[in-house]
Amino acid sequence: MxxxxxxxxxxxxxxxxxxxxxxxxxxxxxxxxxxxxxxxxxxxxxxxxxxxxxxPGIIDLHVHVAGGGGEGGFKTRTPDLVLTNMTLNGVTTCVGLLGTDGSTRSMGNLLAKLRGLEEEGLTTYSWTGCYEIPTRTITDDARSDIIFVDKIIGVGEIAVSDHRGSNPSADDLIHLASECRVGGMLSGKCGILHMHLGDGKRGFEPIFEVIDRSDIPYENLLPTHINRNTLVYKQSIEYAKNGGYVDITTSIKPEGDTAVYAAEVYETLLKEKISPDHITMSSDAGGSLPIFDQNGKLMSLKTGLPDTDMETIKMCISNGMPIEEAILPLTSTPAKRLKLHGKGxxxxxxxxxxxxxxxxxxxxxxxxxxxxxxxxxxxxxxxxxxxxx
The missing domain is CATH 2.30.40.10 (Urease, subunit C, domain 1)
Incomplete structure (x- = not known):
């Protein structure tokens, strides 16, 4: 005690x-x-x-615990995160995922890493899949992963508008979101399709098409990296105003490009009268943070850590935001969105x-x-x- x-x-x-x-x-x-x-x-x-x-302990819903990267060749595959990478930065619950590489990394490897962190003291969950469609799963399909694998709560991260993805159509996303929704309904999980937004020309457009052309509700969709560039940032405000849910990446910083600090995005969304219940944050820790030129050539690469979660909270507070509002996107809001009962x-x-x-x-x-x-x-x-x- x-x-x-x-x-x-x-x-x-x-x-x-x-x-x-x-x-x-x-x-x-x-x-x-x-x-x-x-x-x-x-x-x-x-x-x-x-x-x-x-x-409350931080809930980080987007962590590459088993490493990521590889965009610059085998030597740029990032290493696994360890327990103190999480705890020293206040993360007590994390949701792991693969990302770009679903070939040299697997769902089996990811789940084993998450179970190890659980044994060491964290609470862990998982998205199933990687950037591509058809995506990688541990059973025959994404729906079965959600239903039968206790740790798996949804599908992600699926790359949208990114040259590293498989250029999914709205039909592709609708089908996968439907699998998520039904899997979540049958298992009592959130059943969310978690989507990576890249720097491609279309930005949010494929996700807008999913909403316009299907019966998938906003509750089953969660786009992330909305602060990575001006196009996606502006579209995310429209999306959230219409009822959508968005995830801000705390590790994204405006280092000579059009990216926006997470704290600034959160403050703007609140000023736009968007409910904090519709806004989460995550670190993208453990993955690579590549910088590409306009032709898709890799210019530089570094690895993220979850220290940016607390940095963002501190930035919000230093800008005059009340503490209770500043901590919402990393505590009670993701707990509610992901149906993580007893958390947040x-x-x-x-x-x-x-x-x-x-x-x-x-x-x-x-x-x-x-x-x-x-x-x-x-x-x-x-x-x-x-x-x-």
């Missing part, structure tokens, strides 16, 4: 200064002053959170995924499923092979 004393709690709603009692992997009790009695509670780890803020909130009965951050929003402690992973700004739990590297 763990007792957190005197934390200023954002659930994400601000509920004031309170104590939090954790029993096993759940939040058992939240009260103004929990007085421990050894005979009643037994051994308890007590964390003095005076001067600290408690917020600090409430009695919810999973004990809690961050303690100081006044500068630097991570002091991380609790994941009731286990202390980071304490006093340092990792106290490491992955199986981290000590060897």
């Amino acid at each position: 763990i007792l957190i004393k005197n934390a200023e709690i954002y659930s994400p709603a601000h509920i004031g200064r309170k104590d939090i009692l954790i029993s096993f992997d759940k939040i058992a009790y939240i009260s103004n002053n929990i007085i421990t009695k050894d005979k009643l509670y037994g051994d308890i780890d007590v964390i003095d959170a005076d001067g600290l803020i408690a917020m 909130n600090i409430k009695e009965g919810c999973d004990a995924d809690i961050l303690l951050v100081d006044k500068n929003f630097k991570i002091y402690a991380v609790i994941s499923k009731g286990r202390i992973m980071v304490d006093n700004y340092k990792a106290v739990m490491h992955g199986s092979f981290e000590s060897l590297t």
